[in-house]
Amino acid sequence: MLERIFGNRFDRRDLFRGGAIAAAFQSIAGRLGAAELKVGPDIYESIGVTPIVNCKGTFTIISGSQSLPEVKAAMDQASRHYVHLDELMDAVGKRLAELTKAEWGMVSAGCAAALSHATAACIAGADPERLQRLPHSEGLRNEVIAPAYSRNVYDHAVRGAGGKMITVATREELINAFNAKTAMVMILAGPGDNGPLGISNVSGIAKQHNVPVLVDAAAERLTIPNVHLNAGATLVAYSGGKCLRGPQTAGLLLGRKDLIQAAWIHSAPHHSFGRPMKCGKEEIMGMLAAVEAWVKRDHAAEWQMWEKWLDTISNEAVKVDGVTTEVLQPEGLSNNAPRLVIRWDGEKMGLTGGEVEKLLYTGTPRIVMGGSSGTRLGGAAASSLTVMPYMMMPGDEKVAAARIREVLSTAAKSPVAPPAAPSVNVGGQWDVTIEYVVGKAHHTMFLEQQGATLAGSHMGEFLKSDLRGSVEGDTVMARSSHAYEGTRIGYDFEGKAQGDAITGTVDVGEYGKGKFTAVRHRYGQPGGRARPVKNV
Numbered sequence: 001m002l003e004r005i006f007g008n009r010f011d012r013r014d015l016f017r018g019g020a021i022a023a024a025f026q027s028i029a030g031r032l033g034a035a036e037l038k039v040g041p042d043i044y045e046s047i048g049v050t051p052i053v054n055c056k057g058t059f060t061i062i063s064g065s066q067s068l069p070e071v072k073a074a075m076d077q078a079s080r081h082y083v084h085l086d087e088l089m090d091a092v093g094k095r096l097a098e099l100t101k102a103e104w105g106m107v108s109a110g111c112a113a114a115l116s117h118a119t120a121a122c123i124a125g126a127d128p129e130r131l132q133r134l135p136h137s138e139g140l141r142n143e144v145i146a147p148a149y150s151r152n153v154y155d156h157a158v159r160g161a162g163g164k165m166i167t168v169a170t171r172e173e174l175i176n177a178f179n180a181k182t183a184m185v186m187i188l189a190g191p192g193d194n195g196p197l198g199i200s201n202v203s204g205i206a207k208q209h210n211v212p213v214l215v216d217a218a219a220e221r222l223t224i225p226n227v228h229l230n231a232g233a234t235l236v237a238y239s240g241g242k243c244l245r246g247p248q249t250a251g252l253l254l255g256r257k258d259l260i261q262a263a264w265i266h267s268a269p270h271h272s273f274g275r276p277m278k279c280g281k282e283e284i285m286g287m288l289a290a291v292e293a294w295v296k297r298d299h300a301a302e303w304q305m306w307e308k309w310l311d312t313i314s315n316e317a318v319k320v321d322g323v324t325t326e327v328l329q330p331e332g333l334s335n336n337a338p339r340l341v342i343r344w345d346g347e348k349m350g351l352t353g354g355e356v357e358k359l360l361y362t363g364t365p366r367i368v369m370g371g372s373s374g375t376r377l378g379g380a381a382a383s384s385l386t387v388m389p390y391m392m393m394p395g396d397e398k399v400a401a402a403r404i405r406e407v408l409s410t411a412a413k414s415p416v417a418p419p420a421a422p423s424v425n426v427g428g429q430w431d432v433t434i435e436y437v438v439g440k441a442h443h444t445m446f447l448e449q450q451g452a453t454l455a456g457s458h459m460g461e462f463l464k465s466d467l468r469g470s471v472e473g474d475t476v477m478a479r480s481s482h483a484y485e486g487t488r489i490g491y492d493f494e495g496k497a498q499g500d501a502i503t504g505t506v507d508v509g510e511y512g513k514g515k516f517t518a519v520r521h522r523y524g525q526p527g528g529r530a531r532p533v534k535n536v
Contacts, residue, residue: 035047035048050366051366052361052366052367052368053365053366053367053368053392053396053399053400054368054391054392054396055367055368055369055370055387055388055389055392055396055400056368056369056370056388056391057335057337057370057388057390057391058219058239058241058242058243058335058390058391060241060248061510062368063248064239064241064242064248064391065241065242065243065245065248065391066245066391066393067241067245067246067247067248067286067290068245068246068289068290068293070289070290070292070293071245071246071247071286071287071289071290071293072286073289074285074286074288074289075247075282075283075285075286075289077285078281078282078284078285078286079281079282081281083281085269085281085284086264088281088284089106089107089264089284092105092106092107092284092285092288093105093106093257093260093261093264095288096252096254096288096291097257099224099291099292099295100222100224100225100226100254100291101224101225101226102226102229102236102254102255103255103256103257103260104254104255104256104257104260104261105252105253105254105260106252106253106254106260106263106264106267107240107250107251107252107279107283107284107287107288108237108250108251108252108253108263108267108277108279109249109250109251109267109268109277109278109279109283110239110240110241110249110250110251110277111154111216111218111237111238111239111240111251111252112154112156112157112218112251113157113251113267113274113277113279114237114238114251114252114253114263115154115155115157115158115161115186115214115216115237116157116158116160116161116266116273116274116277117161117253117263117264117266117267117274117277118184118214118235118237118253118259118260118263119144119157119158119161119162119163119183119184119186119214120134120161120162120263120266120272120273120274121259121260121262121263121265121266122141122144122183122184122212122214122259123137123140123141123142123161123162123163123183123184124137124140124162124266125262126261126262126265131265131266131272131273132272134161134162134266134272134273135160135161135162135273136162137162137163137164140162140183141180141181141182141183142162142163142164142181142183143163143164143166143177143179143181143182143183144158144163144164144165144166144182144183144184144185144186145166145168145174145177145178145182145184145185145186145206145211146165146166146167146168146185146186146187146188146486147167147168147169147174147187147192147197147202148167148168148169148197149188149190149191149192149195149197150186150187150188150192150216151165151167151188151485151486152188152216152486152487153486153487153488154188154216154218154486155186155188155216155485155486156485156486156487158186159485161273161274162273163183163184163186165186165485165486166182168197169197170196170197171196171197171201174197174202174205175205178205178206178209178211182209182211183211184211184212184213184214185202185203185206185211185212185213185214186213186214186216187199187202187213187214187215187216187233188215188216189215189216189217189220189228189236189334190332190334191331191332193215193228193231198231199213199215199228199231199232199233200231200232202232203231203232203233203234204232206232207232212234212235212256212259213232213233213234213235214233214234214235214236214237215228215233215235215236215237216237217236217237217238218237218238218239218242218251218334219239219242219243219334219335220238220243220332220334220336221243221336222238222243222244222252222291222294224295226254229254229255233255234255234256234259235253235254235255235256235259235260236253236254236255237251237252237253237254238251238252238254239251240252240283240287240290243335243336243390244287244290244291244294245290245293246286246287246289246290246291247282247283247286247287247290249279249283250279250283250284250286250287250290251287252287252291267279303337303338306337306338306389306390306392307327307338308397309389309392309396309397310327310338310339310340310387310389310397312397312398312401313340313342313387313397313400313401313404314327314340314342315401316401316402316404316405317342317401317404317405317408319405320344320405320408320409322344322345322348322349323342323343323344323408324342324343324344325340325341325342325343326340326341326343327339327340327341328340328341335388335390336390337388337389337390338389339371339386339387339388339389340386340387340389341371341384341385341386341387342384342385342386342387342404343382343383343384344383344384344408345381345382345383346381346382346383347381348381349383349408351383351407351408352383353372353373353383353384353385354372354373356372356383356385356404356407356408357369357372357385359407360403360404360407363403363407365399365403367399367400367403367404369385369386369387370386370388371384371385371386371388372384372385372386385404387400419452419470419472420472420473421452421472421473422449422451422452422471422472422473423473423474424471424473424474424476424497424498425449426447426449426454426471426476426497426502427447427448427449428446428447428520428521429444429445429446429447429520429521429523430444430445430446430447430502430518430519430520430521431444431518431519431520431521432444432445432516432517432518433516433517433518434506434514434515434516435514435515435516436512436514437512437514441460441461442461443458443459443460443461444458444459444521445457445458445459445467445478445518446459447467447469447478449471452470452471452472453469453470453471454467454468454469454470454471454476454477454478455467455468455469456478458478458480458482458491460482460489462484463482463483463484463489464482465480465481465482465483466480467479467480468480469493471497474496474497474498475494475495475496475497476493476494476495476496476497476502476504477492477493477494478491478492478493479491479492479493489508489509489511490508490509491506491507491508492506492507492508493505493506493516494506494507495516495518500519500520501517501518501519501520502516502517502518503515503516503517503518504516
């Protein structure tokens with residue numbers, strides 16, 4: 001926190017060495033902590049948070065979407081009454097069925113919660129004795145078959161409910177995977193769901209074994225009648241706070257009535273594994289309002305509006321010498337909107353795509369973009385920036401257009417110089433200690449250095465992977481990616497080497513940053529850690 005306020009110029013210990021500095025800090029901290037919430041247009045600024053212009057799309061980390069006026073109104077009115085939640089969900093389930101042409105529907109606390117509730121229903125049904133055991137599913141039908149392309153970070157919601165993932169890569173593996181323990185098939189909607197292990201083909205085989213098929217369509221547009229259910233899927237889950245522009249903490253589960261009713265039993269307010277995934281009356285009615293609005297929205301007019309916004313941005317961007325633009329049409333149903341790609345030669349302009357994206361995000365106003373390319377290390381010539389209009393609000397196009405042109409035209413430019421020659425050799429084995437915000441971890445690196453290039457391996461406490469990196473002067477940069485189930489944990493190390501030690505920071509993406517110290521391993525001496533990676 002201190003570093004974010006004062007920057008890296010101050011060390012935490014230095015702050016408290018002098019009484020005047022300590023007093024000044026306490027005064028600043030007091031003012032920061034005393035910020036009073038003011039409900040109004042500047043609600044976020046009142047507590048010190050700067051809003052973002054969203055030119056990236058539907059991402060939870062940047063708060064998904066802005067809910068529709070109809071949704072806000074429904075949530076406000078829903079908050080003014082008491083209802084019995086079982087009665088409410090039964091009525092909402094019936095109405096969702098009418099609107100979506102599915103057999104039944106349910107509102108959940110987001111798409112991931114819908115995946116958990118559906119998994120729990122397929123494993124334990126509505127049997128309260130089995131229900132109470134979850135997520136401990138030993139002795140129950142708990143195997144969940146998934147095509148290899150469907151394994152992803154979100155299948156943690158399936159595993160967390162007690163599902164044991166069985167990954168298949170071919171039709172033969174799929175057929176052989178079904179047995180008495182199979183509870184469900186999980187498919188991630190996307191390019192793979194039309195292939196040999198797509199929804200239609202998999203559902204046909206699953207039906208022979210009376211096994212339900214669940215499709216994760218979180219960021220997709222809601223199709224009516226539903227494209228996935230029509231292809232043979234039993235259940236399909238959507239995020240409510242993305243394309244539908246419902247409550248950010250809501251989701252939809254559509255499909256077979258008995259399974260969805262069982263999934264509701266596994267959800268709050270019932271005392272089950274899903275009890276922490278509470279969806280209140282406000283979210284339930286807000287989600288229903290979003291679906292009601294979806295069937296009435298003029299989607300063609302929305303598309304034309306997005307195209308006009310992209311034209312506005314493009315017309316400003318190309319006023320900068322050397323900048324070209326192109327509109328790309330979407331592929332699939334996720335974040336389904338045209339995109340604008342802005343391109344330039346980063347070496348000639350002295351400004352890379354990654355640098356422009358950072359300048360837009362850290363400037364005023366703050367604009368978040370996605371899909372930039374071009375770095376000083378990886379090649380700056382083919383630099384680009386992507387504008388996704390899907391979650392932009394009216395007026396954002398003018399703000400983005402002006403700011404993009406300003407950054408490309410006037411940002412301080414410096415030649416893209418070649419990296420400094422390495423002044424250290426870090427080849428060998430290193431014992432690494434990582435300090436997270438809570439806790440420490442002991443890792444091991446094996447590095448091979450050829451000039452400025454690093455290769456090797458990175459062993460964590462449980463996982464391991466290859467490592468790639470580079471050395472500039474005495475700065476060491478290394479990157480690895482550890483696979484676990486459907487996800488990966490990326491590590492970006494950057495530190496200074498001096499003698500037999502490297503110290504610096506490690507970025508683990510959404511999990512934050514930590515400090516690391518690497519000490520060159522001394523073979524045969526006390527304190528050396530020669531340890532195998534644990535099986536997981």
